[in-house]
Amino acid sequence: xxxxxxxxxxxxxxxxxxxxxxxxxxxxxxxxxxxxxxxxxxxxxxxxxxxxxxxxxxxxxxxxxxxxxxxxxxxxxxxxxxxxxxxxxxxxxxxxxxxxxxxxxxxxxxxxxxxxxxxxxxxxxxxxxxxxxxxxxxxxxxxxxxxxxxxxxxxxxxxxxxxxxxxxxxxxxxxxxxxxxxxxxxxxxxxxxxxxxxxxxxxx
Amino acid sequence: xxxxxxxxxxxxxxxxxxxxxxxxxxxxxxxxxxxxxxxxxxxxxxxxxxxxxxxxxxxxxxxxxxxxxxxxxxxxxxxxxxxxxxxxxxxxxxxxxxxxxxxxxxxxxxxxxx
Numbered sequence: 001x002x003x004x005x006x007x008x009x010x011x012x013x014x015x016x017x018x019x020x021x022x023x024x025x026x027x028x029x030x031x032x033x034x035x036x037x038x039x040x041x042x043x044x045x046x047x048x049x050x051x052x053x054x055x056x057x058x059x060x061x062x063x064x065x066x067x068x069x070x071x072x073x074x075x076x077x078x079x080x081x082x083x084x085x086x087x088x089x090x091x092x093x094x095x096x097x098x099x100x101x102x103x104x105x106x107x108x109x110x111x112x113x114x115x116x117x118x119x120x121x122x123x124x125x126x127x128x129x130x131x132x133x134x135x136x137x138x139x140x141x142x143x144x145x146x147x148x149x150x151x152x153x154x155x156x157x158x159x160x161x162x163x164x165x166x167x168x169x170x171x172x173x174x175x176x177x178x179x180x181x182x183x184x185x186x187x188x189x190x191x192x193x194x195x196x197x198x199x200x201x202x203x204x
Numbered sequence: 205x206x207x208x209x210x211x212x213x214x215x216x217x218x219x220x221x222x223x224x225x226x227x228x229x230x231x232x233x234x235x236x237x238x239x240x241x242x243x244x245x246x247x248x249x250x251x252x253x254x255x256x257x258x259x260x261x262x263x264x265x266x267x268x269x270x271x272x273x274x275x276x277x278x279x280x281x282x283x284x285x286x287x288x289x290x291x292x293x294x295x296x297x298x299x300x301x302x303x304x305x306x307x308x309x310x311x312x313x314x315x316x317x318x
Contacts, residue, residue: 009207011258014258185211
């Protein structure tokens with residue numbers, strides 16, 4: 001089961017035992033089932049759900065057709081769930097009521113873009129040598145990137161500096177610590193990928 | 205931001221007295237040892253309050269046998285049993301880090317006359 005939501009931000013709350021734990025707040029309005037895919041029609045069983053409002057003006061005609069058929073407003077994000085057990089009809093909704101406190105979920109999102117970064121930040125390299133003993137400019141250098149005449153080239157996939165972040169990432173096994181049904185909020189222990197207001201997918 | 209405040213709302217404590225930097229306070233806090241729970245007291249000067257909402261903390265400093273000891277508590281921690289304000293201090297700044305460099309008579313704080 002997957003649910004589309006928006007990251008609101010982070011805070012910390014106290015548990016029953018008085019422990020202070022960091023947590024992320026996710027707002028997940030009920031997601032609308034927009035299409036049922038079947039083996040006869042599409043070759044596989046799945047349901048398609050949509051969430052997060054989108055302006056009518058910036059929706060193209062085929063998309064409008066899809067949402068009009070279901071009788072809902074245009075939505076930004078569409079996802080599919082394969083082989084889901086329960087029987088759903090179009091127009092049904094999946095909401096935070098399908099999640100319980102204490103359950104472990106995976107949260108997927110687009111991580112924060114960091115721009116062009118060196119190898120220390122990007123790959124966790126330690127830099128070359130120490131800080132002292134006359135060393136002056138190799139603190140964050142990558143070091144050697146390969147051998148000499150054999151193979152006389154740099155292997156593909158060598159870890160180097162470059163664009164960092166801004167890619168899809170999934171954080172696994174995060175506990176749900178609190179649910180606020182009236183505001184459609186999920187409070188999840190730990191950090192999730194992405195910036196505030198970013199779209200995240202909660203999966204269990 | 206309001207959403208986050210809403211989530212914190214039911215854990216914010218209103219039963220504790222208001223205090224600020226410069227005040228001399230005693231904090232009774234619960235300590236769990238295995239299954240037993242006991243209360244320990246920490247008495248000293250508040251040298252800063254920082255953060256907001258549930259994440260707000262305060263630092264108190266005391267001299268313990270000639271050695272400065274500082275402890276940081278979350279203001280809304282359920283482990284705080286009670287707080288007693290012994291003396292209101294008159295200070296001119298919100299963070300009293302200058303106390304770290306002072307001892308004895310120099311480290312005194314004038315009390316506020318209300």
